[in-house]
Amino acid sequence: ELKVEQNPLFLSMQEGKNYTIYCNYSTTSDRLYWYRQDPGKSLESLFVLLSNGAVKQEGRLMASLDTKARLSTLHITAAVHDLSATYFCAVDSVNNNDMRFGAGTRLTVKP
Amino acid sequence: DTAVSQTPKYLVTQMGNDKSIKCEQNLGHDTMYWYKQDSKKFLKIMFSYNNKELIINETVPNRFSPKSPDKAHLNLHINSLELGDSAVYFCASSQDYSFGEQFFGPGTRLTVL
Structure with missing residues (x-):
């Protein structure tokens, strides 16, 4: 069974600080996704990582x-309040017709 | 233009009732999905449809049935609603059946009383 683990599940950080969210998964997969969800809102695609060594940056x-x-990281540089949200990683296993989301990391950036 | 839309946004109903949630995508995607997000924000895939064919069916109760009249629509019908069905249900779509990047609808908050 495909399993996806994120840590930490909760993250409170000060503005201006750096931090990394980790996403581990249990099966061979070359496709990993990061999504953002604001409170009470839908999920928004952030990154699609399709190969080993892939690195993508947005702001x-x-x-x-x-x-x-079997690891993906989401690195936050010089956090700002607007980054406060829940971040999900997701992995799909095309061979097994399966897709799993991590439990999400709830990020709070404090001024 | 809304890429993936769902109706209704909120749904409050009594136990035992039958209800449907509608989903439409105007992205021209081949595959659509239904997810359930519980109170702890955990997301679980329920179904996906590719060209009107069910290609994944998680171990959800058979009270839940997806219906796809065409490639742009995937509705979720729920029979005999139970308290535990209360959650936010998201519809999503992707370019093809190999999952890939998904675009999510705004969600339907279902409350069963």
């Missing part, structure tokens, strides 16, 4: 994928 967020370690 203060940078995502990377290591398929050998």
Whole structure:
């Protein structure tokens, strides 16, 4: 069974600080996704990582994928309040017709 | 233009009732999905449809039945609603059946009393 684990589940940080969210998964997959969800809102796609070593950056967020370690990271640089949201990673297993989301990391950036 | 839309946004109903949630996407995508998000924000895929064919069916109760009249629509029908069905239900779509990046609808908050 495909399993996806995120940590931390809760993250409170000060503005201006850096931090990393981790996403581990249990099966071979070259496709990993990061989504953002604001309170009471839908999910918004942030990054699509399709190969080993893939790195993508958008503003203060940078995502990377290591398929050998079955690990993706979402790095936050110089956090600002607007980044407060829940971040989900998701992995699909095309061969098994399965897709799983991590439990989400609820990020709060304090002024 | 809304890419993925759902109706209704809120649904409050009594136990035992039957209800439907509608979903439409105007992205020209081939695959649509239904997810359930519980009170702890955990997301679970329920169904996905590709060209009107069910290609994944999680172990959800058979009270839940997806219906797809065409490629742009995937409705969720729920029979005999139970308290535990209370959640937010999201519809999503992707370009093809190999999952990929998904675009989510605004969600339907279902409350069963």
